[in-house]
Amino acid sequence: MATFQEFIQQNEDRDGVRFSWNVWPSSRLEATRMVVPVASLFTPLKERPDLPPIQYEPVLCSRATCRAVLNPLCQVDYRAKLWACNFCYQRNQFPPTYAGISEVNQPAELLPQFSTIEYVVQRGPQMPLNFLYVVDTCMEDEDLQALKESLQMSLSLLPPTALVGLITFGRMVQVHELGCEGISKSYVFRGTKDLNAKQLQEMLGLTKPAGQQAGRGPQTTQVPLSNRFLQPVHKIDMNLTDLLGELQRDPWPVPQGKRPLRSLGVALSIAVGLLECTFPNTGARIMTFIGGPATQGPGMVVGDELKTPIRSWHDIEKDNAKFVKKATKHYEALANRAAANGHIIDIYACALDQTGLLEMKCCTNHTGGYMVMADSFNTSLFKQTFQRVFTKDVQGAFKMAFAGTLEIKVQLEIGTGGTCQWKICGLDPSTTLALYFEVVNQHNAPIPQGGRGAVQYVTQYQHSSGQRRIRVTTIARNWADAQSQIQSIAASFDQEASAILMARLAVYRAESEEGPDVLRWLDRQLIRLCQKFGDYHKDDPNSFRFSETFSLYPQFMFHLRRSPFLQVFNNSPDESSYYRHQFMRQDLTQSLIMIQPILYAYSFNGPPEPVLLDSSSILPDRILLMDTFFQILIYHGETVSQWRKAGYQDMPEYENFRHLLQAPVDDAQEILHSRFPMPRYIDTEHGGSQARFLLSKVNPSQTHNNMYSWGQESGAPILTDDVSLQVFMDHLKKLAVSSAA
């Protein structure tokens, strides 16, 4: 048998699933003693270009409470044309179309390599894709211009049948009617008054007159495929391009010392309402572009007086942020409405100050939307990111899916949310969910030896082609008795996945709990894990050993504790929300980068190499490339930067220096090109102000406190009181072996 490492990798590649434990403890009690819960990271739409879409519908278990999908793990009686559900043991007849089934003639879903399989539902109408742009007009002309161009560009990226709509807002909210000849029309709403879906429908004139409906018979009752506000791209792209081109900055004067009045809350509400009453349960993206915080109406996050700054973490802790609760409530309600209809809300916030992402985070988080934060719409960060939203796969379909729902079929276990069905709305190939399972088997009713637990992930979604698709992933893991087989369970530990899963739990807690409590909880979990799986003599820290499968885990936790996901110090509430948002949806690799950034070193001493994320890595003759997921930073060491200033790179005889300078840039570009959202690209040098990004990430092994006692030629001291990894580990060992704990 291959190593667990290989098994894990193979599983991930095939099914997009990674479990914290790949052998499961067989009872609830044992499971809780494992410290790290049995949980999985699941990437529902993992790119599988090799996966053939199955042009028929899945066969379901006939038990009403089960409805699991036929899968390779099912026992099949080919003669009787029966199959046994491996979740509820119900015996099911195959449908008539499966009459020709036999050992040699198996449908794809029974082949073991199709543990993940995708069905294309043929029934029902092709649903259009909706893209509703919600655009803030309270921004500098330069920004607005850039945004307009990006939006115009995006029209060309949309499939011609997709429906687009445009809502702009400033002091007022304008819903633009598309495809008008001669005059451009828009419906305008007060930015301070929230409207429910019914009111909105009336005001937009979307209600059909009762007389007409009765007169024309049943065909009019069908949902119209477009309306005045949402029209196919191919019909109105010229019109919309012009409309966007004429878009003016919000014309209402902004008095000195005031913020522009921005009715984001109402705009979003109208967007949600519009889609709600026109395209319920149809894939739709509400793409919101904001250049500042909402300053009036429901959902406002700050008043329009410039002299009162937008809330900080400090204000929130002191309960001094009067708008937060109300605004959050407003956006939560919107998010829930959108989610209920399978609509996605994306937020592209580009401003130097905060824009209220803290309050709005649920909009993206509940609907699977994107949250992008940048300084300006006129940055490549925004432009590229936005363009990347519309990336297409080899078949020319968007790498995004709509109106998704995920259902989990499990044997004996249920999810932590108390449900086994979730609505995700927006999915892309990297969207990764963490699912936490609970072993419900009682301690005294052990699972028979060799028994396997199975989990089936059923993801239904609307493909960007308009088709409804169902992707079914069925996996199984062995059960093990935790007392007798603790070794095999320990060996099945996936420390990377576990770190992310724990981190997500911690972030989830951090949303609702005080920061120090979360850290304390995280520490306790770590200590308990060390106690459970470490190898040590009581009260002898030096004797502590961790097996290889656990060895990196404490380091991840160390960096996690320092990460912006749990530390709000030095971060605005918006930044925290943004970081957490990304962390909660990216796949394992990206998440690991977020926790523990990658550091590469470039020097004349050899080829580029990954180096420790440690202050000792910062050397004068090195160029460092750090990838924190959010930032790509190139740091020129003291000597290198002096060379660069001296212009050696331009001299023909120092071409090698030029190459050295270029190398990290090329690598950075590569990352920049592949990542969504696009990271902030920082080029800095020793002593540069932007170097703080690097210095805040590296392990402060040298600080102003200890720099003289440590080695002589190593790195740069970090001016911090944070503990270094060494100190952290020492404490951890001490606590883990302590008998008092």
Place this chain on the structure above:
Amino acid sequence: MPQPPASSHYGSSVQQNGSYTQGYLFCLLCSLYYLFKIVFPLKNMSSPRFPPPPAASSSFGQVPQSPYQNIAPQATPSTHQLTNQISNILGTFALNSLYCEWLVSTKLANNNLNKHEPLWNKDHLSKKDILIQNSPQNLQWNICLNLCFNLGGSAGPYGGQLAGPQPGFPGSFPGGAAQMAGPPQKKLDPDSIPSTTQVIEDDQAKRGGQIYATNLRGQIPPLVTSNFTVQDQGNASPRFMRCTTYTFPCTSDLAKQCQVPLGTVIKPFATIPKNETPLYVVNHGETGPIRCNRCKAYMCPFMQFIDGGRRFQCAFCSCINEVPVFYFQHLDHMGRRMDLYERPELSLGSYEFIATLDYCKNNKPPNPPAYIFMIDVSYTNIKSGLVKLLCEELKTLLEKLPREEGVESSAVRVGFVTYNKILHFYNVKSALAQPQMMVVSDVAEMFVPLQDGFLVNYQESRAVIHNLLDQIPDMFADTNESETVFAPIIQAGVEAFKAAECSGKLFIFHSSIPTAEAPGKLKNRDDRKLFNTEKEKTLFQPLKGVYEQLCKDCVAQGCCVDLFLFPSQYLDLATMGDVPTHTGGSVYKYSNFQAEVDGTHFLNDLRKDVEKPIGFDAIMRVRTSTGFRATDFFGAIHMNNTTDVEMAAVDCDNALTVEFKHDDTLNEETGAFIQCALLYTTVGGQRRLRVHNLSLNCSSQLSELYKSCETDTLINFFAKSAYRAMLNQPLKNIREILVNQTAHMLACYRKNCASPSAASQLILPDAMKVFPVYMNSLMKTPAMVGSPEISTDERVLQRLCVMAMGVEETQVLLYPCLIPLQNMDVSSSVLPGAVRCSEERLSDNGMFLLENGRLLFLWLGQACPSELIQSLFNVPSFAHLPEELNSLPELDNPQSKKVHAIISAISERRTNRMKLLIVKQKDRPEILFRQHLVEDKGLHGGASYMDFLCYVHREVRQLLT
């Protein structure tokens, strides 16, 4: 008993006491009395049968100090007896009809009258002039009407029932009266009662074409109908201010006694003819206008400079103020400032000050005003062709927005809104390639969706605006939306002005009663059962609530609302018109509008309305010298407190009427001063103060007061107060009050000023001699008479219009101008003289023009000469005229040209553009025309002029006893 002299004696009696100098009329009527006496003997009535003079005659209250000898005979026959006499003579019984008596006396009178008329006319006119010169203090112009009443056989002398007129209302007489009167009788010659046309003609002849210099205190201006030139010499031109009387009584007791209202009608922006000097604008720089420290009156010619010019005493409150250093000027030997004639505020009655920032809202200079055109694009307006017509017209009309004197283009910005039950705003910014429409469907809480690009300079955005105006009719061509909103659109206008920080005017083109679900939704409450009941007033009352608040908002923002209505049925004008009338706006109504038929009329109105000079965001204060003060204000105004008159806008036609009451005794020597100061924003966005000053005489002699009364102003006052009272009182009460007050004024005159005369004589002060005809006409106006044939909205409309009218408009409205055309002199450029408004003046072979400032009729007699018909209508004869005659073709012949010239000359001097209605004799629409023959009995009720006089006389007599 001396035998009454023969008619020739009249002359001598006039000469003797100098009382009866005015016109033949008096003489004629006086003669009636004597004629009785002549007649009775003729009928073998022996003198002994006359009883001795009744003791009652002394109770008429002869003015003891009156130097005049009573022209009436010492022995006045008792009416009672007279009746008996007449009954006997005529051999009829039960003569309980006043009419009979009237006829008798008139018939008799006529016989004599005709003989002497020419003689008297000439005589008296010339003698009057002399008399004025010789002894003005003795002058007393009286009009005596000798009227006899049947007071009922059994009743006491005056307690009898008046059988003819309906109780409480001078109604018509029973139809059978004439028959009952016995033998067929000739009607009373209508010429025998005071004629308005005659008065107008006389005044025009006497004062027309002359210069009226306003240098004297209490000077009585020519009639509004006369054509004169004003020279401002220290008092405001009568075009700006006209008083009910130019001599105020000294005490409040006197004022109460005579019951002549003390008031002035102010038309602050009255149009000044080209040959008169426009108002000077005074700029005192940063200090602003100089004012009295105590009462804040503005510097004016009445201020007295003392102390070598270092101080001035306020004419209004007598406070002594320091003269600011920069304003100091030495005085001449007369105590007048040396720079008197260099400074308009020291030498003129009307002038303007440039206001400083203290006079501006929020201490910021105002922005130029804006005009917003709000077009109802519901089904009705689209179908009638209005929207298309209007949009087309706006393209040219907008070129003619009012602008500041001497400025190249107008500073007024324009904006456009269309609406049905939702509103569409338009962005017409010049930078746009095409206009943008912004729909606001949230009518519950109105707001303006845009600021930049909504109100634009027409010249800059002309292309976009034209594009928009081209598109609007097409955009809504297929609409089937019939519901409209109303209050939200006004709200939108206010919000727009608020956002743009300016004042302005809304032009609303609305079709139907607003029934869509929105604030200010109205329902049909037109209940004709309420006519002539206690509750009738509710029909005129606007609904409270939304519209009340809107009025306040509009005035606060300086938002004037002009309403053009195109209804096909009732639309609760009382409520809809509430905002326009409180904001200085106008209401126009075109029932069952059809673009082809009524288009021209509407466009004429619209043009005039858009182009007319106007001031915005105005606040007016009327200050008076001590002893009296302004207590009541009537007009299209809004008042937040008791003294400040607020008007969102004042245009050249807006007039408000102010009533004064005594606080204290007035001094005959100092007289009374009125200063009307109006702070407003010009069309160019300049804040200015317009000041009108007027000085009046004071007298403790009521005769002086009556002498300087102004009938036209009085009737304006009465019209407005009556029309306002309509909201709170039943019409019956109002009519009673009007009659009572009329009678009271006349009785008081009779008692205090006129020389003692027979009770049977109705004596009218000369200045008020046509007052009864106007009063009667006022009581017959559609608003005052509840008739099922006149729609409620029509009545309301009239009420609203009258409230803002000036003296000139009420005059012609209440006594229309009837011009005969059949004998016009095509070569002459003058207008043919008007004739009295009575059916008698019409003739089958005639053609008449009648205008009342709102309507213009061309009446064609059945026997109208075919040549005239041919030259005007291009058809051979009356019979060939088409059924529906809507317009008068312009033909190339002298007659046609002349008629058109007359029509345009008439239209020129009216505030409204009048729609020409062509009425054929005996045709159905003739009823409309006949309503305006105000001397006749009202078609919907209301007495004839003659009946009314009788009725008033009876009242007077009752008062005198």
